[in-house]
Amino acid sequence: MTTIRPRRSVLYMPGANERALEKARTLPADAVILDLEDAVAPDAKEQARERVCAAAASGAYGRREVTIRVNAVDTEWHDADLHAAAQAGPDAVVVPKVGSAREVHELERALELHGAPERTAIWAMVETPAAMLRAEEIAGASERLTVLVMGTNDLAKELHAEFVPGRAPLLGGLSLCLLAARATGKAILDGVYNDVSDLAGFEAECVQGRQFGFDGKTLIHPSQLEPCNRVFAPSAEEVARSRQIIEAFEQAKAEGRGVATVHGRMIENLHVDNARRILALADAIESAGE
Numbered sequence: 307m308t309t310i311r312p313r314r315s316v317l318y319m320p321g322a323n324e325r326a327l328e329k330a331r332t333l334p335a336d337a338v339i340l341d342l343e344d345a346v347a348p349d350a351k352e353q354a355r356e357r358v359c360a361a362a363a364s365g366a367y368g369r370r371e372v373t374i375r376v377n378a379v380d381t382e383w384h385d386a387d388l389h390a391a392a393q394a395g396p397d398a399v400v401v402p403k404v405g406s407a408r409e410v411h412e413l414e415r416a417l418e419l420h421g422a423p424e425r426t427a428i429w430a431m432v433e434t435p436a437a438m439l440r441a442e443e444i445a446g447a448s449e450r451l452t453v454l455v456m457g458t459n460d461l462a463k464e465l466h467a468e469f470v471p472g473r474a475p476l477l478g479g480l481s482l483c484l485l486a487a488r489a490t491g492k493a494i495l496d497g498v499y500n501d502v503s504d505l506a507g508f509e510a511e512c513v514q515g516r517q518f519g520f521d522g523k524t525l526i527h528p529s530q531l532e533p534c535n536r537v538f539a540p541s542a543e544e545v546a547r548s549r550q551i552i553e554a555f556e557q558a559k560a561e562g563r564g565v566a567t568v569h570g571r572m573i574e575n576l577h578v579d580n581a582r583r584i585l586a587l588a589d590a591i592e593s594a595g596e
């Protein structure tokens with residue numbers, strides 16, 4: 307069975323917020339993004355860098371993937387952030403506002419020069435119109451790049467778009483990035499939901515993201531973890547249906563047929579592949595201890 311890394315819930319926390327960095331060690335997030343970019347004020351950048359890198363190197367986050375979001379390439383903090391992050395050796399460095407394959411190649415080289423361990427991947431944030439239009443070249447630029455992360459706040463800002471239920475103004479960009487991620491075999495995470503007091507609206511957006519095909523969603527508050535983990539995990543019904551699909555197809559094959567039906571629906575090889583993916587994800591979530 308294929309090994310899958312669950313990335314249902316990926317929680318940002320401001321690098322200057324010691325309490326949040328500590329609290330995240332016990333929260334049920336699949337991954338954390340220790341942020342040095344937007345959530346940190348300019349005069350707190352240096353202190354946040356030290357805190358975040360110490361936290362990432364501490365090993366205190368258990369099974370959670372630990373990533374560091376550095377400031378963007380064109381900022382005065384980028385080089386020092388990248389150096390410190392490379393030395394801390396997190397699971398990934400999250401890079402905001404990546405706009406081309408060339409930038410990914412430069413990041414790859416910079417991580418090597420700064421002595422990052424091989425295990426440290428690049429997660430590229432796609433959050434500008436240029437990135438939407440070049441999503442495939444960005445996603446496919448490097449094997450070290452393993453995840454695309456949607457930055458829907460920046461995207462809406464750049465598009466002059468409004469935040470509306472259902473996200474119609476953003477769907478073109480989301481779709482392009484999903485196509486790029488799947489075409490190049492990379493994981494992809496949906497953007498954040500800003501209203502932490504609106505859990506119903508948040509859950510509706512999780513459902514939309516899952517229906518689109520995202521692997522998970524980026525989050526900004528602990529209250530968003532439970533609905534997100536639930537929506538992005540296969541339900542008990544999906545697991546049962548997946549098993550039925552596999553069994554029905556195996557039986558059809560044994561009888562010399564290449565097609566079966568389950569509850570009146572046609573089942574072919576491709577449905578079996580999907581059923582196996584769902585079971586592998588459910589297994590990975592269970593082994594991670596939830």
Ligand SMILES: CC(C)(COP(=O)(O)OP(=O)(O)OC[C@H]1O[C@@H](n2cnc3c(N)ncnc32)[C@H](O)[C@@H]1OP(=O)(O)O)[C@@H](O)C(=O)NCCC(=O)NCCSC(=O)C[C@H](O)C(=O)O
Pocket residue numbers: 317318319320325326327329330341344345433456457458459460461497498502525526527528
């Ligand atoms: C959104 C917040 C500013 C809300 O803060 P606050 O009102 O203080 O929250 P609470 O009092 O409800 O907090 C309750 C407890 O939970 C802890 N907490 C809160 N948020 C986090 C977190 N993100 N990670 C871990 N722990 C968290 C508090 O410490 C409280 O703990 P306790 O003391 O035990 O009660 C705040 O949630 C926040 O700052 N969130 C993260 C914001 C952030 O990181 N933003 C940047 C990333 S989003 C982005 O940039 C997207 C992208 O680039 C784009 O373009 O879209």
Ligand SMILES: [Mg+2]
Pocket residue numbers: 344402433457458459460
């Ligand atoms: Mg952004």
